Amino acid sequence: MVGQGKLSKSIMMEGVVAFGYMGKIVEVDLDNNKIDFIPTEKYAEKFLGGRGIASRIYWERVKPETKAFDRENVLIFMTGPLVATSVQGAARLSVVGKSPMAYPEGYCYGDFGGFAGAELKRAGFDGIVVSGISPKRVYLWIHDEQVELRPAEPIWGQNAYGVEEALQQAHGKNTKFIATGIAGENRVRTAVLVASHHATANGGFGAVMGSKGLKAIAIKGNLKPSVANPEKLKELNNYTVRISKRYQIHRFPRQHLIERVGNGHCYQCGLECIRGLYRIPSGRQDYRKCQSMAVYSPWVYGNEDEPVDTFFDGSTMCNDYSLCTIDISGIVGWLHRCYNKGYLTEEETGLPLSEIGTRHFFDKLLQLISYRNGFGDILAEGLYRVRDQVNESAKKLVPYFVAPIGIGAADSGRRNRAHAILSAFEPRASRPLQHEIDWLMWRWRANQATPEHSQVTYEVVRSIAEQFWGSAEAAKLSTYEGKANAAKRTQNRVCLKDSLGLCDFAWPIMDSMNTFDYVGDPNLEAEIFQAVTGVDGKQLELFAERIFNQQRAIMVSEGRQAPEEDRPPEYNFTVPTETENFVPGHDGKPVSTLGSLLDEGKFKEMIGEYYQLRGWEQTSGLPYRKTLVDLGIEDLAATFEAAGYQLPTSYIIT
Numbered sequence: 051m052v053g054q055g056k057l058s059k060s061i062m063m064e065g066v067v068a069f070g071y072m073g074k075i076v077e078v079d080l081d082n083n084k085i086d087f088i089p090t091e092k093y094a095e096k097f098l099g100g101r102g103i104a105s106r107i108y109w110e111r112v113k114p115e116t117k118a119f120d121r122e123n124v125l126i127f128m129t130g131p132l133v134a135t136s137v138q139g140a141a142r143l144s145v146v147g148k149s150p151m152a153y154p155e156g157y158c159y160g161d162f163g164g165f166a167g168a169e170l171k172r173a174g175f176d177g178i179v180v181s182g183i184s185p186k187r188v189y190l191w192i193h194d195e196q197v198e199l200r201p202a203e204p205i206w207g208q209n210a211y212g213v214e215e216a217l218q219q220a221h222g223k224n225t226k227f228i229a230t231g232i233a234g235e236n237r238v239r240t241a242v243l244v245a246s247h248h249a250t251a252n253g254g255f256g257a258v259m260g261s262k263g264l265k266a267i268a269i270k271g272n273l274k275p276s277v278a279n280p281e282k283l284k285e286l287n288n289y290t291v292r293i294s295k296r297y298q299i300h301r302f303p304r305q306h307l308i309e310r311v312g313n314g315h316c317y318q319c320g321l322e323c324i325r326g327l328y329r330i331p332s333g334r335q336d337y338r339k340c341q342s343m344a345v346y347s348p349w350v351y352g353n354e355d356e357p358v359d360t361f362f363d364g365s366t367m368c369n370d371y372s373l374c375t376i377d378i379s380g381i382v383g384w385l386h387r388c389y390n391k392g393y394l395t396e397e398e399t400g401l402p403l404s405e406i407g408t409r410h411f412f413d414k415l416l417q418l419i420s421y422r423n424g425f426g427d428i429l430a431e432g433l434y435r436v437r438d439q440v441n442e443s444a445k446k447l448v449p450y451f452v453a454p455i456g457i458g459a460a461d462s463g464r465r466n467r468a469h470a471i472l473s474a475f476e477p478r479a480s481r482p483l484q485h486e487i488d489w490l491m492w493r494w495r496a497n498q499a500t501p502e503h504s505q506v507t508y509e510v511v512r513s514i515a516e517q518f519w520g521s522a523e524a525a526k527l528s529t530y531e532g533k534a535n536a537a538k539r540t541q542n543r544v545c546l547k548d549s550l551g552l553c554d555f556a557w558p559i560m561d562s563m564n565t566f567d568y569v570g571d572p573n574l575e576a577e578i579f580q581a582v583t584g585v586d587g588k589q590l591e592l593f594a595e596r597i598f599n600q601q602r603a604i605m606v607s608e609g610r611q612a613p614e615e616d617r618p619p620e621y622n623f624t625v626p627t628e629t630e631n632f633v634p635g636h637d638g639k640p641v642s643t644l645g646s647l648l649d650e651g652k653f654k655e656m657i658g659e660y661y662q663l664r665g666w667e668q669t670s671g672l673p674y675r676k677t678l679v680d681l682g683i684e685d686l687a688a689t690f691e692a693a694g695y696q697l698p699t700s701y702i703i704t
């Protein structure tokens with residue numbers, strides 16, 4: 051046993067955040083093999099949980115100049131108050147830290163689904179803060195309110211699922227885990243964290259964990275958080291299941307070869323979901339979910355002789371090494387194009403490029419990157435950074451829309467004006483932000499094609515826009531009116547989801563097959579929050595504003611220039627969209643987005659309106675001092691000032 055700690059009764063939480071939380075956050079100091087506990091109350095009253103609390107701790111502890119692999123970087127895992135309380139679609143565990151994948155390295159967040167977050171609460175804790183670098187390789191064993199650091203030599207050098215097996219042998223079959231594979235040990239910038247039940251969190255945090263000498267976290271417990279009003283919560287859970295019924299997106303490439311044979315639900319979730327147990331013709335079955343399923347499919351699909359197993363196994367193979375499926379998918383596509391054009395050869399890469407689409411190629415690629423061997427050392431930097439290290443011709447074939455973290459392609463204000471604001475304030479390409487509008491549009495387009503399947507007519511979109519985005523104007527996606535408010539409301543809702551522990555697939559419930567007008571319920575999260583915690587649900591808006599301003603302060607302190615860099619990637623203004631897509635136009639009728647661009651002047655007007663809605667000065671994008679004071683976060687003013695900004699004091703809305 052390397053280090054251990056046990057909870058002292060004196061820090062058990064009382065008062066306003068007594069329900070929904072376990073009351074303490076584990077603090078692990080790897081430099082000194084020391085374990086301590088922080089009362090969750092210290093942060094929860096202002097920053098709620100999940101991403102909110104984790105970002106606040108990051109702001110307190112990680113200096114702007116700290117690098118991702120420095121011992122001063124802190125890796126923070128945080129659940130939200132709804133996790134493990136029986137709330138539907140509430141199983142998320144947020145991760146925050148300085149990301150090696152960000153460009154330049156900087157603050158970032160990610161999160162997991164599955165079981166790890168709920169198990170952490172069942173073990174008695176709301177979160178884990180890991181600092182320092184362990185002199186010996188260790189793993190963390192958290193169980194029944196106890197925390198120990200244990201030697202990890204036997205599991206170092208193993209991939210994620212081997213680690214899971216070893217931890218279950220050591221601590222019992224029901225042990226849940228978070229681990230990094232060989233890619234994380236070797237500081238592959240894009241390495242993910244892998245957790246029980248096929249869950250992953252990207253952002254390069256697998257590499258951060260590996261750099262700290264921390265191989266895994268094993269978790270087991272039998273506790274549960276108390277709920278303020280269990281009867282009301284039961285009623286709301288039933289209501290959630292009923293109105294969450296929507297026209298679902300259950301589509302995979304090669305779907306005809308994959309059979310869904312069961313559900314693959316996260317902890318306590320009974321909602322209809324793409325996450326499931328799938329079987330292929332050879333009889334093998336495993337859990338799968340959305341994007342990762344497609345990591346290698348386009349190339350396998352073009353290869354008639356390759357067994358379907360190769361495509362099916364692609365995401366598991368990546369997870370096992372702890373490699374990011376989004377980045378790997380981009381790398382395979384780029385290598386394919388470079389090889390076809392003759393810009394990269396098998397000799398210089400050490401890869402069987404003529405065999406792209408086979409298992410042999412994929413195995414070799416993942417191995418080369420994970421061990422940083424030869425050309426794999428360049429690829430281990432991630433596709434975004436690859437551009438700096440290859441010949442000019444190969445560099446030109448890296449798609450212009452590649453983002454340092456996440457899927458950049460859909461990050462486009464060209465298609466949807468509100469997206470231009472959404473992507474301007476994040477440290478990463480964020481799918482949850484895009485999904486809120488994109489998934490509704492997907493159902494609206496389905497209605498245009500097959501009205502019997504989807505009830506989302508333009509009238510339904512307009513009602514949703516009024517209730518969720520602040521105005522009917524926001525429903526006309528090709529125009530600029532109403533989009534500043536739509537963006538702000540979307541950002542706030544995603545901040546809350548990540549901080550409460552709610553899942554992006556399930557929340558918000560904007561449309562429904564089971565309501566009279568096919569519109570979902572914009573107040574449901576607030577009602578559930580109140581039933582769980584006993585705190586007035588109206589407080590959620592305040593939490594969201596604080597969390598968003600906190601993120602703004604962190605990003606500005608790390609070099610984000612306000613207002614110059616408050617804009618989406620430049621191609622939105624200069625490269626017309628190449629794909630045909632339809633959105634509701636100014637008269638509500640479908641309008642094609644082909645050839646569309648963002649208009650510089652109209653974007654400027656939109657962003658000015660957005661600043662005002664946030665309580666920021668219209669031209670500088672800096673928060674008024676009063677805004678911070680009203681939110682109870684005036685200490686952020688010093689962060690802006692340290693970054694060279696003078697906060698405006700007069701509060702004039704024009």
Ligand code: SF4
Binds near residue numbers: 138141163321324554
């Ligand atoms: S809706 Fe799906 S992804 Fe979300 S919590 Fe439920 S099972 Fe998990």
